[in-house]
Amino acid sequence: MLTIKGIAAASGICIGHAYRIGREEINVPKEPIREDEIPLQIQLFEEALIKTRREIIELQKKIGTEMGQEEAQIFDAHLLVLEDRMLIEEVISRLKKEHINVAYIFSEVLKKYIDVFSKIEDEYLKERIADINDVGRRILRHLLGRSRPSLAELKEKVVVVAHDLSPSDTAAMHKQNVAAFITDIGGKTSHTAIMAKSLEIPAVVGVEVATTKIKSGDLLIVDGGMGIVLVDPDEETLKAYQAEEERLKGISQGYLSAKDLAAITLDGRTVEISANIEFPDEVPSVKLHGGEGIGLYRTEFFYMNRKDLPTEEEHYQAYKYVAEQMHPHPVTIRTLDLGGDKFLSQFEMPYEMEPFLGWRAIRFCLARPDIFKLQLRAILRASVHGNLKLMYPMISGLEELQQAHKILTEVKDELRSRGVSFNENIPVGAMIEVPSAALTADILAREANFFSIGTNDLIQYSLAVERVNEKVAYLYEPAHPAVLRLIKNIIDSGHNAGIRVGMCGEMAGEPSLSLILLGLGLDEFSMPPQVIPELKYIIRAVTFKQAQEIASEALKLSTGKEVEDYCQAKFTEILK
């Protein structure tokens, strides 16, 4: 039995067989061919292109019906690769010149393309490498007469093992057939990890050696909560984990009993427990898990995996749907948060040494008022259909907040002059996720209707630890005293100014740390829908006074580890 440690991304235990994707080496034999075999080889190549095209269109249809048109559009880029005349012509001309089998020639041309693209420092082109690779492998498999079932077609539950997950792999991942996943790279708050929680499947990321140590078919135990993968476990370990799996199932059933109850402490303090979503079709899950609203709607996913920009009408329809479905509960729409680890192919973003510190989020929106205004118009128009709020990501200082307000005022004036109705008093909040904003929260609070703390970014910026980098993941500590002090300052500043303070970073859904946040006076906790029942259960099991004592003790401690241990001990004591 081999034990591999990674980063706990989505909790839960899964016992199943490995299905390795992405980095498998396709061995392509090199065979000489005769002049008269060339037409046949060209025909083979054309057939492989046609089969690949059919396969992608089918997959696109399936994803479209099961997951929605947005996810299906991922494959448009793949279809474009199939039409790349330069690539096709190079294969045919080399085939005629070199007299070597077409599969080999194609694999060589593919390698050359990938090599050239990877040397160019341009994020747009880097995204294209994944597409070329994906489609290239499909073509190769057809040329070699091999097939790999796509994730969407898997018949039995598997544990997906990948170097990283491409957008198309993630979108094709269906709850029914992917029981868990493991990746070589990534951090706890990377897009892959957040997605795993949405899909409710255990995941361990940043394993580094997953694809080298695990083969397809290996029996695995994935402990998503501990961030551990056991390869080829012995009988005794297997039995122990089966029992643990049952125990955890029992516990989560227990939590479900609290899902529709208010999040009220034993001594009467009520907080709001809401959900984070990326797509409108997550609304049923929010309701199912007892979400009291949507505290973060990450709208940038709307722009992803498509070649064109979403129109105002598309934005409007999506926001209207979510607002109506959640009514009377509030829905907080975050304006476009592009950049960092989220790149969009529609914009040719300049290469940046430090994308997380670069042209991101509100900075991008202020520089592109055309794009920003279109989204604001749609949000305002949709505001008459429910209880909508809006907030700006990555505010780093007062001027930025004021500039954003100015643009919002212009959009309101325009709509008013056109006679379009909207909620004149739509609450407008600022995400506090940059240390400079956290430290000047008292100033920002004068011009915001509410705050939402984005700990995923606040932690990376305050501790100087990239959130997606597995190499420094050990330093990514939500419980670090510096982070706690910043959070305390934000909450106190907000309250002094009479505004509510919520949190929508992953930290809000961390069970043991939630006691500190409750004690610090956080008003709203927003998290992946599946965590909601457990959080409600916890809040209902403590008194506010206990939580305040825990927070004040935690703030006296010197390291993240001390805080974590202290909270864990208190958590076990109270929740036992």
Ligand code: PEP
């Ligand atoms: C955050 O930074 O905590 C946050 C909620 O936003 P995102 O994870 O989308 O950057």
Ligand code: MG
């Ligand atoms: Mg953020």
